[in-house]
Amino acid sequence: MSNSEISPDEQFELHDGARQLPRLGPGRAAMWLLAKLLSRLVRNGHLTVIDPCCGTWRFGGGDGPAVSVRLTDKALPAQLLANPSLALGEAYMDGTLRIDTGSLRDLLSICMADLDAVDALPGKRIRQGLDAFLSRRLHHNPINRARCNVAHHYDLSTELYDLFLDADRQYSCAYFATGNETLDEAQALKKRHIAAKLLLRPGLDVLDIGSGWGGLALELAQQHQARVTGLSLSTEQIVAARASATQSGLSEQVAFKLRDYRQEKGQYDRVVSVGMFEHVGRSGFDDYFSTIRRVLKPDGVALVHAIGTMAPKGGSDAWIRKYIFPGGYLPSLSETISAAERSGLWVTDVEVLRLHYAETLRHWSERFAAERGTARRLYDERFCRIWEFYLAVCEMAFRHGRLMVFQLQLAKRRDTVPLTRNYIADAEADHHCHIRALGKQIGRAR
Known part of the structure; x- marks a missing residue:
């Protein structure tokens, strides 16, 4: 099945009330957690994410840009959860995150409109703590x-x-x-x-x-x-x-x-x-x-x-x-x-x-x-x-x-x-x- 031919069983929509997914396998757990985050994060604009397993996830509403992205690496959802800033930048520069519609600036505008939600991620908190611990070496x-x-x-x-x-x-x-x-x-x-x-x-x-x-x-x-x-x-x-x-x-x-x-x-x-x-x-x-x-x-x-x-x-x-x-x-x-x-x-x-x-x-x-x-x-x-x-x-x-x-x-x-x-x-x-x-x-x- 091509990425553009997604079966109805593979389509999931998350808005304010994210529902449980049926038969969620371990390989998709990270994507599910990432989707829960995005459902809280995306408020202005519309974001569509096609995951590495060809599932389609839609977020947002109201005014704002519309962006569709495709993730091609199965490890990427977990990486985005663990270290969103580093993983997002590396995915874009390496081509494992592709923008099908919209622009990079639109994508970042949607994702960065509420940075408090990103900072609340456990991985983000751990990274900030590690950076603080290593601050003298990192910035000396x-x-x-x-x-x-x-x-x-x-x-x-x-x-x-x-x-x-x-x-x-x-x-x-x-x-x-x-x-x-x-x-x-x-x-x-x-x-x-x-x-x-x-x-x-x-x-x-x-x-x-x-x-x-x-x-x-x-x-x-x-x-x-x-x-x-x-x-x-x-x-x-x-x-x-x-x-x-x-x-x-x-x-x-x-x-x-x-x-x-x-x-x-x-x-x-x-x-x-x-x-x-x-x-x-x-x-x-x-x-x-x-x-x-x-x-x-x-x-x-x-x-x-x-x-x-x-x-x-x-x-x-x-x-x-x-x-x-x-x-x-x-x-x-x-x-x-x-x-x-x-x-x-x-x-x-x-x-x-x-x-x-x-x-x-x-x-x-x-x-x-x-x-x-x-x-x-x-x-x-x-x-x-x-x-x-x-x-x-x-x-x-x-x-x-x-x-x-x-x-x-x-x-x-x-x-x-x-x-x-x-x-x-x-x-x-x-x-x-x-x-x-x-x-x-x-x-x-x-």
């Missing part, structure tokens, strides 16, 4: 390990990142002031927002910890006449950033160094770190903020932009940790502020960006999908599936889960920054017209 990143972790992700071909990032290669949360911005406009607004919080003026020395492909450093030099030192452990990023500095005529004003931030000895008026704190690991919090305090001049200002969680304690997702960001740790805001305060720094401003990264990831997913053929030529089909899942699952974690982005402004002295936040809007207004014109220009060029 001395310099040598940090180099390997960075190389795993950031030393991929720059051509890959050009497929879905904006023209400036900003690989962090954009800033959607109205929600109607293009990706290029929103990334330009992010840089403007950060620059405003840094209270820049001509001639300041700025340290950019985790400088990526150099876009922010070059902007601070060009638009604010700063002297910038950018640090990264990615060879690919450093090569590309130095090339951009040369092309922009800013090589004398901006220097990019292949160096761990803990090895930095200079003194700076400003320190900025965007999308890097997530790679530090919980055991490295004190070193991170102590380093910022050590390199910051007495009247200096620092800005940390990072992914965090609104949970009481941070952590990492098993699939993301294994395939995307080894050693990564998403902190809670409370434990981050505690570490900053332990270092002797004043927290002078806090801002939480909630859905901004969900929108950023939506743009990245759409761009990656449009250039998928090129990505497959660069790598292979499995790689494309890994990155599709990565971008989509992260979007849904920000859209439905507990993730957010925070920006912490820090200083050594309590009187370093103005008494109110009006200076931020004033500084941003000075660059608004420039960004709009830039966004339209880039959009036409693409």
Whole structure:
């Protein structure tokens, strides 16, 4: 019997009241338990699951997307129960979970709309407990390990990142002031927002910890006449950033160094770190903020932009940790502020960006999908599936889960920054017209 020819005896429907299945054999017990979970989990949208034994299970109701998936590995239902995040990602990338109708983003939207139900799974609780027990080893990143972790992700071909990032290669949360911005406009607004919080003026020395492909450093030099030192452990990023500095005529004003931030000895008026704190690991919090305090001049200002969680304690997702960001740790805001305060720094401003990264990831997913053929030529089909899942699952974690982005402004002295936040809007207004014109220009060029 083919998978599309399912007999009536093999069809089961589970809604709010799951009924007992007749003659349930041991090989189908895991699927039955998984179905009971899905009957509680799926509330918005319609999900149809065809199991490895050709049984059909239907869940959900009301408005929302309709998705049909096919499981081809008999071990998969048990794996999904034991470790749902890891198993779902691996099943998609290995092809043992196939989407017949709908999209991956729709599937994840349906399954992640109620994460409390997923977290209530016994396997999930056991995994969380094990992660907590192994937390120091999982998230401990001395310099040598940090180099390997960075190389795993950031030393991929720059051509890959050009497929879905904006023209400036900003690989962090954009800033959607109205929600109607293009990706290029929103990334330009992010840089403007950060620059405003840094209270820049001509001639300041700025340290950019985790400088990526150099876009922010070059902007601070060009638009604010700063002297910038950018640090990264990615060879690919450093090569590309130095090339951009040369092309922009800013090589004398901006220097990019292949160096761990803990090895930095200079003194700076400003320190900025965007999308890097997530790679530090919980055991490295004190070193991170102590380093910022050590390199910051007495009247200096620092800005940390990072992914965090609104949970009481941070952590990492098993699939993301294994395939995307080894050693990564998403902190809670409370434990981050505690570490900053332990270092002797004043927290002078806090801002939480909630859905901004969900929108950023939506743009990245759409761009990656449009250039998928090129990505497959660069790598292979499995790689494309890994990155599709990565971008989509992260979007849904920000859209439905507990993730957010925070920006912490820090200083050594309590009187370093103005008494109110009006200076931020004033500084941003000075660059608004420039960004709009830039966004339209880039959009036409693409």
